[in-house]
Amino acid sequence: MSIQLHAHARAFPIGATILQVEDVSLRFGGVKALTKISFDVREHEVRAIIGPNGAGKSSMLNVINGVYRPQEGTLSFRGSKLEGMTPRRAAHMGISRTFQNIALFKGMSVLDNIMAGRNLRMHASFLEVAFRLPRALREENENRDKVEEIIEFLEIEHIRKTPVGRLPYGLQKRVELGRALAAEPKILLLDEPMAGMNIEEKQDMCRFVLDVNDHYGTTVVLIEHDMGVVMDISDRVVVLDYGKKIGDGSPDEVRADQNVIDAYLGVAH
């Protein structure tokens, strides 16, 4: 699979480092999920994290986004060290994320799920909502506008009122992307956004990810197994294996790296 991309000049040229991961180590009891991982993410780029199963990729995203606290190491955002990252703090800082096993709100419709993603911009209190006071109504309409933009962008108008639990897997993943986009994030963390999709769905998803990166300048950090996708859409790649970093560079550099080849082909350690 090949996509012609970046054939035009980038609307948002890749900038300075926006996120710095330094010597991060994460343990669960005796299990070492991550060992002294360091890498950086530059603004407006598409950074892929790849590696065999169990390499610690999801754990790395969870650390960036505050779901797990690393025992060692630091995270820095635009140069300033972050002390004690929590999911809420990450959200306020403009980091959004999707999950490997789809964490949608199954009891709600597509529209409601994406609207929920706007919650940080909705300040009306419950009383204003209950009595339908002007501020609540205005916020609801303004945010609905933005959400409809996303729905249009992701081509899911026809299912906006469907409860997400009833949607096929590929569409659910798309809705989850929509919900993450609703927050207008600076950094988008995508955990295997194309897992379980067929070729057409993957092409659509790639197109969406690239469009987001192109139109809004959103920095994207994604975990992905499909090498074709990774090679085609990412600017730089980090390779993890058994919780350690074994490769870092452009897709071509990483593809040629012997360590990476060994890890994937399973040479005896």
Place this chain on the structure above:
Amino acid sequence: MGFQFFMEVLIGGLLSGVMYALVALGFVLIYKASGVFNFAQGAMVFFAALSFVGFMELGLPFWAALLVTIGVMVLLGMATERFVLRPLVNQSEITLLMATIGLTFVIEGVAQLVWGVGVRRLDLGIKDVPLPWLADKTGIFISQLDVFAAVVAGILVATLALLFAKTDIGRALRAVADDHAAALSIGIPLKRIWALVWAIAGIVALVAGMLWGARSGVQFALVFVALKALPVLIIGGFTSVPGVIVAGLIVGAAEKMAEVYVGPKFGGGIESWFPYALAILFLLIRPEGLFGEKIIRRV
């Protein structure tokens, strides 16, 4: 209030605690084997005691009544598994809990319909009088019925703990509790194990019912004893047999002490909520209970 009184209260509390542990044990068994919190366990205790007394009243001798009641409880357990739990097999924890609350009502209704209302006396041949030698030597009055109950309960709990830990069947039960699909895949006969677990739970319920019934009569209020078992489960952990014993002792003793020493300041009745307050405290400090398994949620 001297030392003797304190010892009476303490020991009395510990003995109650063993009884709570016995009721809580039924919960733990079912939860360990099927992951379901069987709210109806209290009703089952009541039903078991009531049936036993009822059969004796119908003329059956002690051991025959016992056997028939065990049979009835096993049937009840298997019916529950077949008609309530199996249809709801993949539903959420809350759904299953609510189904067992519904089951509680059904069992209460059936008990009332079949055996009627009214308090029944349950005579186990041991009188509820203080142990003479203890009273003589130390001036501490402990009911011998309470002690008998505690000993029986203790033996039962210890036996079950050993069963789980040391025998093949116990291992199979633990495997089933951990992961049904995996247990099936290595050839463990799931349905038979479940039937076994419900049978054991039924027997535990019967023993608990008989002991409680001997102490305070077989009456409807017995159902609420189950509610007392909940704090025990929380403090001990839902999946631990030794935890249930320890927690039972803690709850029993703490409850009695609070009632006797703190209660009078408020006009008494503290025991209705004190164990729950204790449980909440534990939950905030150690959410999985003293001996329970830590729950790690993977995202």
Place this chain on the structure above:
Amino acid sequence: MFYREAGQFRTSYAQDTQIFPLRQDRLAMMALLAAAFIAVPLFASDYWLRALLIPWLIFSLVALGQNILTGYAGQLSLGSAGFMAVGAFACYNFMLRVDGMPFLVALVLSGLCAAAVGMAFGLPSLRIRGLYLAVATLAAQFFIVWALDKFAWFKNNDPSGVITAQPMKILGYSFASPQAKYILVLAIVAGLALLAKNMARGATGRSWMAVRDMDVAAEVMGLPLMRTKLQAFAISSFYCGVGGALFAFAYLGTVEPSAFTIDLSFRILFMIIIGGVGTILGSFLGAAFILLLPILLSVLFHAVFGKIVDASVTSSVELIVFGSLIIVFLIVEPHGLARLWQVTKERLRLWPFPH
């Protein structure tokens, strides 16, 4: 062919998200309200009003409260009867001890008291969930009833332990007749139901449902879990408290703490299970079902067996039927009567075509 949306276009977001998007539904609702406010008080008998409609409305309100907490926000609570008790006794004490306290103000204040108690007992929800939370709410239930019983101040030191509710007066007019009580209760319940519906379909409801469905994802999106959960507890308890106050003032007349048992809490939970968790309509349907069932059963028994059957038998059968219905509903239609109603409406939309 009558119940269809052909020709009805929604051209604004407001239209899209209104409670009754179909014109037929709006008309039906208006007719229903007109019947409820005008026709019923004129034609219904005192018995119907006093023994059926008023308690149904009151319990619908309490079920609404339970639904907000357990249905929308996903926090299992077994303490709703306790919060009812707080509302009832708070209202009584406000009316008693504050000279010239208007009834409606007392009602709101007692709701706020219940909300405060609800928040206090909801604090554990920040660290515990599911089953464990249910047990913590049981603590609320037992503690509240014990406290109201033990501290005679709540009952105005009345030795009988029973309090008598004061008459309900608004601007001098005394709501004493069954008709007047009914209209007052109807107005209050309808108003609060509307507010609940607005919250449920707005940002508030979305936050609750997010917390219910996947709280980790909600947190990752920036939702304040603590605030949302406590808010749900507070609002839910407010509704239960107002319901409790109305229970004492507009229905029973006299009340004691032991009337608010755990059995009542279970019944309220059953109301939302059978009616439909996470729906406003379900609260009303479930309350009706649970209230009517005993009456239906005794009528049935009477018809089939005559007067031979004594009370204990009917109450046993009632228990069995209740419990079995809970189980059946959970297996067959876990979304309750509200879902059955929805499915019926969908069929009606297509009628006379099968699909």
